Amino acid sequence: MMELLQLGYVTSVAATAGCTIERVTADLWGMDVAFVRPPATPLEEEVMLLAQLKCTTQTTPDPAKETFSYQFTKRQYFDHLVKPRRNFKSVLIVMTAPAVQADWTEATHGGLLTRRACYWKHLEGLKAEESVQKPSVRISTSDIFDAQTLIKLMDRVDRGDPLHG
Template sequence: MGRIEAVNDDTFTACMEQLQEGYVAAVAATAGCAMESVRRDIYGMDALLVRPPEHVGKQEVSVFAQLKNTTTLRPDPEKSTFGYQLKKREYFDRLALKRKDPKAILIVMATSVRQADWTTAHHDRLEVSHCCYWVSLEGQTAKEGVESPTVKIPTANIFDANALTNILDKLDRGESLNECS
């Protein structure tokens, strides 16, 4: 990788987070869901994605998301998975926890080192030039003593409106997310 070409080196990481939040919010809106940012990162979760109930008398469905954005990965769609190293064991442990409700997923975005390449505007659309992938780590274990576990993320798990809808449908039926990740 070359040097990160930031508009402003002091704000580059914050802008990476903002780009991913915008991507996830756009996906949620397309799927008819709300994205609520978790402003205090006390529990390691960055967002709550909520789908309203289909009709009166039914409950909404939600999933927590931990968001990670990196410039060091280039997932190869020809391979079935790619590895992402979490910086803290605590992040892994919180995602692997067997939760009642809401469940939690990891969403990883692979971003260019050139900030100017992140989006391209056209008269009829705005393109975000990068992709998010998701995985459920519920019930997984990491080797004892590993402080920065690497997780395998399926390249088929592109985070888009269809994926979010499928995730929430599975949760609504009480099914495991590990069967589709």
């Protein structure tokens, strides 16, 4: 159910940003979804960004702190994100959810509120000791994954700019 919650969140963000989202059904590269922004004209190329999705109830980011820690459950998930990629860039998207499933969303006449948020991090080039089977990464509490962020990331990919910072 946590996967469905996060998929709903990132799908809503993609729609707001004018992108489509395609699920990666075969786990060949450790990616779960591909965000695709259509070209502005038929002669231009679409832009794509891969993402690995992780949802956890184990942490509650404190906005007063600069970062929070996320620990991968398997080394291979980390390795897929840190390897250099020439063509398709990738990001980690971590959603933190309340421990009680009934608290995940709240519907009102004003809309559907999703409790907590998704955060993103580009890990390409990071290193972890080979002996570490469950690497951890620090994620900035200011890097909330929303439509403006996705647009900026797609613009960077389109220009060939680095995704860091």
